[in-house]
Amino acid sequence: MSRRILIVEDEAPIRDMLCFVLEQNGYQASVAGDFDAAINQLVEPYPDLVLLDWMLPGGSGIQIAKKMKQHELTRNIPIIMITARGEEEDKVRGLEVGADDYVTKPFSPKELMARIKAVIRRVAPTSLDEVIDVQGLKLDPVSHRVTASDSPLDMGPTEFRLLHFFMTHPERVYSREQLLDHVWGTNVYVEDRTVDVHIRRLRKAISVAGHDRLVQTVRGSGYRFSVK
C-alpha cells in the first residue's frame, strides 16, 4: 500500500507532469482540475497529502485550503501549495491558512519530492507497515496481529482497526463521530454510542497486561490514546 497524493492544478500539462513524477516515485496520484473536482476527490479514501495550486482560476485554491481546514476529517491532511515565482505575499497567506509547505514554480521534481517526503515524515512518522510499539503493546500491520509482551491478544476486526487508528494517532482526543468516520468509514450510519461498546471491547482485549489504561476517556469529548 502506498501513499495517495491529490494534485489540484488547472493546467493540464503541469498536472500530468506532477502525476508522472509522483507515480515515478511510488505514490498513487489522483488529480483534480478545479474546485468541485478537488472537493470530490477529498472524500474517502482520503489522500495522504494535497498538492494545491494557489493560482486556480477564481482564486479557489485558497478556498479549498480553507474548506479543508474547516472539516474535521480533512483538517489534518497536509497541504503543499504551488505558487508562482515572486508571489511572496501568497506564501505568507498560504502558510496562514494552514499550508504545510510550498514550492515555487518552476520547481525541480527533486525538490518537490524532497518537500513531499519531509512533510509526510513530519505528519506521519510511522511507516505504513511497520510494527508499532507502545509500552510493550505491539501492533503488526503485516501479520495483522497484536501482542502484549509477545503473547498474542485476541480481538475483533473493528477493535483491531480502532487500535490501529489510535496507535497511529496518539495523544489526541477524538469524538465518537470522528472515530466513526476514521475507523468505520464515512457515510456509515451507526449510533454514536456504539463507539463506547467497541472501546470497551478494545479495553478488555488489551487489558491482560494492563494496557487498557492507554485508552482514556475524555469526558464530554471522546476518547484518547495516550501513554500519560
Added chain:
Amino acid sequence: MSRRILIVEDEAPIRDMLCFVLEQNGYQASVAGDFDAAINQLVEPYPDLVLLDWMLPGGSGIQIAKKMKQHELTRNIPIIMITARGEEEDKVRGLEVGADDYVTKPFSPKELMARIKAVIRRVAPTSLDEVIDVQGLKLDPVSHRVTASDSPLDMGPTEFRLLHFFMTHPERVYSREQLLDHVWGTNVYVEDRTVDVHIRRLRKAISVAGHDRLVQTVRGSGYRFSVK
C-alpha cells in the same frame, strides 16, 4: 525448479552474455530490451530477481524499478542494477529507489553470480530446493513431499502449492485474492471462497500431528501461516 532471472538490458551483446552466464549457472533467464518488454516480462510467472540496466535509453531503468515498487505483486522482487563505471550518483539513487545491490560495468561473471546469490539468499533464505522445516512439519520441494515427524502426509497439488507458499511467506496475512494470485496465478477466474475449501483440506492434511494450528484464520482479512 530453478530460479528465474529477468535481464533488462538494451545492448544485445551484453544481454546475450548475461543470459549465457546465468544459464550456465543453473538459472532460467528471460530477457527484455526496453521498458515495455520489461513490464511485459514482469507478469506471471514472476522472476525471482531482476537484473536491471540503469542506463536504458530514456532513463527508463529507474522507471522500471519504481513501477515494480508500486505494485503489490512485484514489490518484493529483488533488483540488482547494472551501472556504468563512475556513476556513483546513480548508485545512491538506485539504492534509494529500492535496488538491492549493483554491479559496475564491466564486471566479471564471477562477481555477478556472487552478488546474485547473496541477494537471493538474503531475500529468500529458504532455497528453492531445500527442505523447509517448521516445527517438525517438513516440506521438500525436490521430492515434492510433506512429512510430519517423518511420516508422509497426503494432499492434493493445490494444497501442496498453498502450503509451500505459506511456508515461504510466514507471519503475514494474505487475503483470499492475494492467495489466488500467488498460488493459483494471476488472471485465473476462481471464486474467492474456493480458497476456504483448500485451506480446510490443507488443514485436514497436516492436522495429524497438530500442525493445522499453523494455518490461522484472520477474520475479515484472510489467512496467515504462523508459529505463534
Added chain:
DNA sequence: GGCTATTATGACAATTTTATGAAAAAACCA
C-alpha cells in the same frame, strides 16, 4: 450529599464471515 449528564457494561438478536460436507465440473491418466 443529591442531582444530572455522561460513560461503562452486560446481554441479545441480527448480521456477517468462515467452516464443512457433498455434488458437479474439470482435469488427468492409462
Added chain:
DNA sequence: TGGTTTTTTCATAAAATTGTCATAATAGCC
C-alpha cells in the same frame, strides 16, 4: 474412452462479530 483424482462451486452449519438497548456505575457540579 472410461475411470480416477482433483478442483470448483454450492448449500448449509457453525462461529464470530456487530450494533443496539437497558441498566449500572461514575464524574462533575450545585
